[in-house]
Amino acid sequence: MTEKITKLKLIKSGHPSQTTRPQTKYQRVENIIRQRLIENIWKPGDALPSEIQLATELDVSQGTVRKALNDMVAENLLYRRQGLGTFVSQHTERRALFLYFSLAGNNGTRILPESKILNFREKEPSEAEFTKLELMNRDRVIQFQRIRYYEDVPTIFETITLPLEHFPDFGSDSEPPNNLFRFYQSFYGITVAKAEEQLRAVPASHEESNILNVPENSPLLEINRLARMLDGRPVEWRVSHCDTTNYHYIKESG
């Protein structure tokens, strides 16, 4: 009994600043783990310490650690494999495909389409780019465009804008690969944690009609997506114009 009381005292006195703004233990555990992910102390693919080790280190019960980890698994930041451990999520092909790429063939199958870079430049951000990417100073941006092919048919025309700040020497070595998120993660230690998409129907421009081999002004699906890192800062703004004759965007709700 006395031991219990002492423990509670210790916990409360150990966090005196949080008496006004109460925070649960599992939230504190979550924040600690989140911070370690942001600081790359635990890298994508790494196994975390076991639940019992974490519980001991952070002086909480295993159940509290479980709750925190389960929350983060639900956020796709971690994944579990029974008998093996808890791991930091990576931007594998599968993850890219099911989390951040929603186009599927009319039969329902998804493929991560091949892509070809058309152009590349470093420049001052436009007003829209400055706002969208939440740039602070007049930081420069990287911008490139590419075509993506579904079964060798050009289907998507993409314009991608990145804050130069986070991507030094981008594109100087070699062409950026097909799976950009994995590239950001493995070369720059930047993990895309979430994204917001806005969809519209737009007419094909003259340039797009040539590239995608469709009539001018024919309808294209515009996917306007802002991707954010673990700490919430924007990392990539991507505008994709898609010929949805043979493919469509899918979403499940409920």
Next chain:
Amino acid sequence: MTEKITKLKLIKSGHPSQTTRPQTKYQRVENIIRQRLIENIWKPGDALPSEIQLATELDVSQGTVRKALNDMVAENLLYRRQGLGTFVSQHTERRALFLYFSLAGNNGTRILPESKILNFREKEPSEAEFTKLELMNRDRVIQFQRIRYYEDVPTIFETITLPLEHFPDFGSDSEPPNNLFRFYQSFYGITVAKAEEQLRAVPASHEESNILNVPENSPLLEINRLARMLDGRPVEWRVSHCDTTNYHYIKESG
């Protein structure tokens, strides 16, 4: 000790058929609750018995009931209000808006747009309708079309198809209201539990160009949505053609 052992024996012997295909207790609890929702024993808006009552009734611990309920809260079938209880989800305006209606103004605000019914008929299903709605016999279907307005501007043209089987006397009393899901729920006891959407860009037909007041062949966003009931059977097929000049479809991932 002996009590514990006896209890375990009881549980196992109480479910002899499940020794080969093991199922966890919380899954069993989930299935029982799910079944009661399907059978309308607990109706939308009702409070469930308290966790302790359920635990006693089903002979499991409160923690097991918690896990089952939390899973179903994550599925949006139930919601919790601390201090009050656990409730069956309803198709309120808010729910309709945030779960099943993804159009937002370019400033980010969402509105459930007003609608006007254009026509209504009962007919034999087409081949596509038969397949999509997973009709078994040659059941008849109800079909109607409507315009939806955003700030008094016609913006969406919808074609809605329902299996007549589930909607006797549909439309004979009065016009179906704006929020259809709530109507299905309160008048027919049918809850829409999930939906699958496919999005494309399509050209405006001659008819649509008149209705939506846009040039013929101008790009429209097509939302092709199949809604399913609690037990997974299709209840509604809706094809919406949207003028996305002032509005767009939104999705958050991560």
Next chain:
DNA sequence: CAGTGGTCTAGACCACGCG
């Protein structure tokens, strides 16, 4: 086999909503 996550229990105490 040892170590991991997954399930389940029993019980304590807290925070909230309502009468």
Next chain:
DNA sequence: GCGTGGTCTAGACCACTGG
């Protein structure tokens, strides 16, 4: 005050994985 869900603990046992 009372009943509800929300947090937290401690410990048991199961199921899976790998060496």
